[in-house]
Amino acid sequence: MGEFEIRRNPHPTPPEERAAALANPVFGTQFTDHMARVTWTSASGWHDRRVEAFAEIPLSPAAAVLHYAQEIFEGLKAYRRDDGSVWAFRAGANAARFVRSAQRMAMPELSVADFLDSLSALVSVDAAWVPSGAETSLYLRPVMFAAERFLGVRQARRYEYLVIASPVGSYFAGGVKPVSIWVEQETRRAGPGGTGSAKCGGNYAAAMLGQVRAYEHGCDQVLFLEAGGGTAIEELGGMNVFVVLDDGSVATPALTGSFLEGITRASVLALLEDRGVSVVERSVSLSELLSGAGSGQVREMFACGTAAVVTPVGRLVGEGFEVSVAGGVPGELTMSIREQLMGIQYGRIEDRWGWTTRLA
Numbered sequence: 001m002g003e004f005e006i007r008r009n010p011h012p013t014p015p016e017e018r019a020a021a022l023a024n025p026v027f028g029t030q031f032t033d034h035m036a037r038v039t040w041t042s043a044s045g046w047h048d049r050r051v052e053a054f055a056e057i058p059l060s061p062a063a064a065v066l067h068y069a070q071e072i073f074e075g076l077k078a079y080r081r082d083d084g085s086v087w088a089f090r091a092g093a094n095a096a097r098f099v100r101s102a103q104r105m106a107m108p109e110l111s112v113a114d115f116l117d118s119l120s121a122l123v124s125v126d127a128a129w130v131p132s133g134a135e136t137s138l139y140l141r142p143v144m145f146a147a148e149r150f151l152g153v154r155q156a157r158r159y160e161y162l163v164i165a166s167p168v169g170s171y172f173a174g175g176v177k178p179v180s181i182w183v184e185q186e187t188r189r190a191g192p193g194g195t196g197s198a199k200c201g202g203n204y205a206a207a208m209l210g211q212v213r214a215y216e217h218g219c220d221q222v223l224f225l226e227a228g229g230g231t232a233i234e235e236l237g238g239m240n241v242f243v244v245l246d247d248g249s250v251a252t253p254a255l256t257g258s259f260l261e262g263i264t265r266a267s268v269l270a271l272l273e274d275r276g277v278s279v280v281e282r283s284v285s286l287s288e289l290l291s292g293a294g295s296g297q298v299r300e301m302f303a304c305g306t307a308a309v310v311t312p313v314g315r316l317v318g319e320g321f322e323v324s325v326a327g328g329v330p331g332e333l334t335m336s337i338r339e340q341l342m343g344i345q346y347g348r349i350e351d352r353w354g355w356t357t358r359l360a
């Protein structure tokens with residue numbers, strides 16, 4: 001544990017340039033003036049906690065991460081409220097998941113306190129970068145990787161932890177529109193005993209071909225099935241899924257260890273239970289989903305994750321089928337959960353769950 005030393009960027013972005021970036025933020029393209037950073041070595045553990053200028057980092061061509069992909073990350077947002085204050089949503093859950101991801105990938109664990117301190121140190125220094133427009137936020141991206149210059153296969157003796165930040169606008173410029181989903185039946189992103197429930201870049205590498213196939217078929221997102229020949233649905237490339245059934249109950253795939261346990265997923269479960277909705281975590285097969293979408297038994301379907309919050313699904317496409325879901329319009333429960341969740345995140349609805357914490 002220790003304080004983050006602030007080393008200010010001597011050449012920050014001019015205010016007018018920053019204002020232009022904030023007026024029209026495009027996800028993941030612009031970054032703030034600083035980054036938080038902590039280094040781990042086998043000799044000293046976690047040390048040198050600092051906030052420094054956002055800049056390229058020297059990395060040996062032999063750095064272990066480039067060869068063996070020992071890397072984990074997180075994704076969360078800082079939300080500006082109407083009174084100007086800046087808040088995080090369930091950051092402690094991200095910190096805890098970062099520890100679990102590190103354990104699975106045989107990486108050193110960063111303490112929850114260091115994780116949370118790194119966020120508030122960075123956001124305090126770059127507070128002017130948190131946009132204030134409707135549905136905008138500052139996306140925070142913690143990442144840790146094996147930085148040692150060494151090609152042998154073992155745990156590295158040096159890891160770098162960084163937090164970078166990027167202003168983001170509403171995922172749905174021009175109103176919420178249901179997304180179309182490609183059901184990938186050829187490739188799998190993860191399997192039993194694998195890394196599917198760790199938030200690591202390798203899972204995204206495994207999912208990329210499925211995402212490409214989704215685009216080729218005119219779809220926005222890809223839905224992955226379980227590995228091993230079964231047809232239970234798991235999750236999208238970076239979002240969990242829910243279905244609303246015609247008896248008013250809601251189902252979501254039960255955690256199997258081969259897909260990611262989203263914090264948005266957990267929050268949606270809590271909000272639904274609080275409303276008295278019957279929610280079941282269970283196996284949902286592709287045939288149940290397709291026949292239900294056709295017959296109306298599946299009344300709504302939505303995806304959820306930090307980036308897009310709650311996103312209605314309007315169409316399912318795969319090898320040999322194409323079905324519309326909920327008539328291709330945003331479902332009522334989907335939209336009401338979306339409003340409630342965003343209301344809590346932006347402080348417009350009372351946070352009875354203790355999910356929000358002030359960053360700046």
Ligand SMILES: *Cc1c(COP(=O)(O)O)cnc(C)c1O
Binds near residue numbers: 238260262263264
């Ligand atoms: C991050 C992520 C999610 C969503 O998790 P949230 O905590 O809700 O943002 C879902 N699936 C994958 C593969 C992810 O990496």
